[in-house]
Amino acid sequence: MINNSINELHHGLLKKDFSSVELAEYFLSRIKKLNPSINAFITVDEEKSLGQAKLADEKISKGDLNPLTGIPIAQKDIFCAKGWKTTCGSLMLDNFISPYDAYVIEAFNKAGSVNLGKTNMDEFAMGSSNETSYYGPVKNPWNLDYVPGGSSGGSAAAVASRMAPIATGTDTGGSIRQPASLCGLTGLKPTYGLVSRFGMIAFASSLDQAGPMALTAEDCAHMLNVMAGYDERDSTCINRPKEDYLANLDHSIQGLKIGIPKEFFDEGLDANVQKLVEEALNEYKKLGAELVDISLPNTSLAIPVYYVIAPAEASSNLSRYDGVRYGYRAKEYKDLMDMYFKTREQGFGEEVKRRILIGTYVLSAGYYDAYYLKAQKIRKLISNDFKEAFTKCDVIMGPAAPSVAFKSGDKKEDPLAMYLQDIYTISTNLAGLPGMSLPVGQTQGLPVGLQIIGNYFKESQMLNMAHAYQQKTQWHKMMPEGV
Amino acid sequence: MSLNQADLKKIAHLARINVSEEETKVLEEKLQGIMSLIDQMQNVDTDNVEPMSHAIEVSQPLREDIIKETDIRKDSLPLASEVQDSLFVVPQVIE
Numbered sequence: 001m002i003n004n005s006i007n008e009l010h011h012g013l014l015k016k017d018f019s020s021v022e023l024a025e026y027f028l029s030r031i032k033k034l035n036p037s038i039n040a041f042i043t044v045d046e047e048k049s050l051g052q053a054k055l056a057d058e059k060i061s062k063g064d065l066n067p068l069t070g071i072p073i074a075q076k077d078i079f080c081a082k083g084w085k086t087t088c089g090s091l092m093l094d095n096f097i098s099p100y101d102a103y104v105i106e107a108f109n110k111a112g113s114v115n116l117g118k119t120n121m122d123e124f125a126m127g128s129s130n131e132t133s134y135y136g137p138v139k140n141p142w143n144l145d146y147v148p149g150g151s152s153g154g155s156a157a158a159v160a161s162r163m164a165p166i167a168t169g170t171d172t173g174g175s176i177r178q179p180a181s182l183c184g185l186t187g188l189k190p191t192y193g194l195v196s197r198f199g200m201i202a203f204a205s206s207l208d209q210a211g212p213m214a215l216t217a218e219d220c221a222h223m224l225n226v227m228a229g230y231d232e233r234d235s236t237c238i239n240r241p242k243e244d245y246l247a248n249l250d251h252s253i254q255g256l257k258i259g260i261p262k263e264f265f266d267e268g269l270d271a272n273v274q275k276l277v278e279e280a281l282n283e284y285k286k287l288g289a290e291l292v293d294i295s296l297p298n299t300s301l302a303i304p305v306y307y308v309i310a311p312a313e314a315s316s317n318l319s320r321y322d323g324v325r326y327g328y329r330a331k332e333y334k335d336l337m338d339m340y341f342k343t344r345e346q347g348f349g350e351e352v353k354r355r356i357l358i359g360t361y362v363l364s365a366g367y368y369d370a371y372y373l374k375a376q377k378i379r380k381l382i383s384n385d386f387k388e389a390f391t392k393c394d395v396i397m398g399p400a401a402p403s404v405a406f407k408s409g410d411k412k413e414d415p416l417a418m419y420l421q422d423i424y425t426i427s428t429n430l431a432g433l434p435g436m437s438l439p440v441g442q443t444q445g446l447p448v449g450l451q452i453i454g455n456y457f458k459e460s461q462m463l464n465m466a467h468a469y470q471q472k473t474q475w476h477k478m479m480p481e482g483v
Numbered sequence: 484m485s486l487n488q489a490d491l492k493k494i495a496h497l498a499r500i501n502v503s504e505e506e507t508k509v510l511e512e513k514l515q516g517i518m519s520l521i522d523q524m525q526n527v528d529t530d531n532v533e534p535m536s537h538a539i540e541v542s543q544p545l546r547e548d549i550i551k552e553t554d555i556r557k558d559s560l561p562l563a564s565e566v567q568d569s570l571f572v573v574p575q576v577i578e
Contacts (some may be wrong), residue, residue: 016552099558127576147541206538234547304523315498322499324571329564335498337575345501354510356518360498362488374524376534381527383535416516432538456539 002162003477005215006222006435007166013060013070017311024049024114027072031117031163034483037144042077042135043085044117052114059112067222075120076155076163078125079210080199081105083475084115085095088201089123089133089151090358092321092347094326102170102199103231111226116164120154123349124318125175127151128421131412132351139408140183141480142446149179149421155213156183161483166214166223171198172207173306174401174425177437180213181400181449184439184478187213189425190218190363191457192432193238196231202314204308205236205308207429216476217438217466221245224459240457248460249467254288256465259393263299264424270403275400276441276448280469283440284397288470292393296385300320301378302427303419308362308375309430314352315359321347344348344437347374354415383431390455395465399424400449424451434459438466439475447478486511486518 001009001023006291012018013026018026028046035041049072056070078087080098082105087093101109108115122132130138130153131225136155140146141161148157152169156179169176169191180187183297188211195210202208212223225246230239260281265274323329330342348356364373389396402423428435433456437449450469454462470476491511495502502510556569565572 017538020500025542096562099555099562150538193541206536232544235543236537236539236541238541239544301527304521307517307521308524318514323564324560326559333574335575339574340499341501342519348500354513354517355508356498356500357494357514358489358521360494361490361518362521364494364497370525371521373534374527374529376536377529377532378524378527380535381529383575415513416520419520430538 003215003479004165006067006166006219007382009071010067012285013243019203020053020114021050021068024053024072024116027116027164033043034161034163036358038157038161039136040119040138040154040161040163041074041117042087042089042120043153045084045341047115048083049116056112056114059077063250064310066111068108068226070114071166072114072116072164073108074116074119074155074158075105076152076168076170077121077168078201079105079168079200081115084118085306086118086201087134088125088324089121090134090348091134094134094328096326100199103196103233104200104227107226107229119158119167122153123352124201125151125170125172126314126351126355128174128178129406130154130285131408131409132349133259133350133454137340137408140405141483142184143407145407146446147182147408148262149182149401149405150215151175153179154186156180156187156403159183159215159257160184160480162479166212166219168210169213170208170210170237171429172204173429174422175392176211177425177435177451178214178402178421179436179447182405182447184447184475185213186217186220186436186438186476187211187437188224188459188462189428190228190459192433193229193236194457196234196237196460198228198231198233202317202448204310206313207310217463218246221249221435221463244461245460248365248464251286252288253465253468256289257393258284258289259389259396260291261295261296261389261396261398261418263296264398267424268420269399270385272443273399273403273448276443277450280395280440280450283469283472288471294387294389294392294396296427298378298382299427302382303423304380305375305382305430306426307358307419308371311355311359313359313371314358314426315363316420318352318356320417323347351415379430382427386431386433395458395462396453398451400451404443404446404448428453432456434462435464436466438469439478440473441475442478447475506542
């Protein structure tokens with residue numbers, strides 16, 4: 001079962017090779033064995049998981065099923081799940097038992113999937129190494145001394161170590177693609193507005209988007225079929241006809257144009273990563289695609305712009321944590337003001353506080369035009385770069401991250417070095433475009449990811465491109481030793 | 484533009500986050516670093532550029548104002564630190 005795709009698990013359930021309960025028990029036992037060293041899960045609740053698996057078995061026996069019925073899934077702890085502790089990796093929400101389901105949780109429940117547990121993450125999704133979690137760092141299953149990436153590092157480590165066959169993630173600046181790259185997975189951040197953000201704890205609302213993390217593009221397509229859909233409870237969710245993301249997987253990619261942005265192969269990119277990405281591009285040429293040179297001239301501005309817009313939105317979103325209605329409250333305080341100050345001092349970790357303070361600064365009186373407005377204008381320029389590029393190509397390809405995984409602790413004290421991890425992923429969030437990462441090789445025993453950026457709502461085409469590569473290569477089948 | 488200790492005190496107050504004296508120095512240095520990264524924006528010519536506030540250009544959808552949510556008071560109130568008679572309790576604010 002360990003390397004089975006959703007299709008294979010689905011057929012196993014249909015043929016009664018195993019039941020959903022047996023499947024859940026199998027993965028729960030792997031969590032029990034592996035999680036103490038990897039720390040990918042914050043909450044596991046066997047009783048709840050097995051309860052869902054029993055219901056799935058009943059559905060299957062009645063023939064009331066779809067490809068995801070009875071399939072176990074790990075859910076990033078940013079999604080509110082009714083009755084489950086939902087922490088967002090923060091002491092602030094350590095005592096928060098969600099009274100409702102996020103849209104994404106609801107969608108998988110409706111499909112009959114089995115929630116294996118809530119995965120660890122950087123606190124409030126702010127980080128690229130999973131070291132800012134209140135629940136301790138997550139380890140990279142390929143080498144436990146290395147980080148899994150972040151912020152969806154718990155989800156990435158859970159799938160890479162086969163503690164779960166699939167997992168959900170969220171991506172504000174690269175939080176699905178960078179950990180997918182560092183852990184050797186296939187992960188997709190959809191077009192902004194494709195997946196409802198209802199019940200997904202907000203970080204930077206104009207950038208946040210949920211997406212699938214799995215071993216293959218095919219499994220991501222299965223997951224996206226469940227996740228995408230209109231939901232009136234998220235006013236930015238786009239009302240468009242539902243697509244079947246499996247439908248185009250086997251299309252020929254002959255003649256498709258792949259744009260190669262020169263700015264993605266500039267200084268800052270590790271030479272070994274560059275070599276493997278170029279080898280993957282050659283493979284695409286063999287598959288019949290055409291490579292064209294393009295330019296995204298404002299690439300280097302994506303990080304400065306992001307570190308205005310994301311903290312500004314975060315400072316507003318995180319003002320709700322005041323110790324009054326839910327969440328952490330300081331134990332001792334003199335008056336109401338003192339309670340707010342101490343609650344937020346103690347309840348938030350360092351990186352979160354830094355970003356709230358930066359966000360407060362750039363929005364404060366006298367600075368709004370110089371920072372926030374300026375950033376929004378450059379965001380437009382970045383978005384225009386992509387519009388221009390997509391007149392010359394169907395998809396854009398390049399590295400997902402500038403390097404392979406780095407050692408735990410290496411960048412923890414240097415926020416600027418950490419921020420550079422997302423240099424190739426952030427611009428797509430700013431433009432609202434879909435992006436994905438798939439494994440295309442290894443160097444020093446650590447995986448390297450290729451990024452595919454598509455035009456708006458072209459997820460189907462991106463999955464087709466990734467699937468075509470995975471039919472010819474084996475990188476997505478590699479498994480870390482010792483798991 | 485640089486961010487000094489006075490700015491830091493002011494924004495910490497606006498953000499309702501207590502910052503101890505020891506933390507101030509380290510934090511100031513780290514925030515300065517982030518601000519110098521952000522300042523790379525200042526050399527860009529953005530005259531006549533429309534600011535982009537949404538990732539996707541769409542208009543706000545409208546719907547009928549109908550109550551659909553169920554009463555989740557029973558599940559929600561126990562999440563607060565202090566509750567009395569279905570009300571959230573905070574330290575006294577009016578003498």
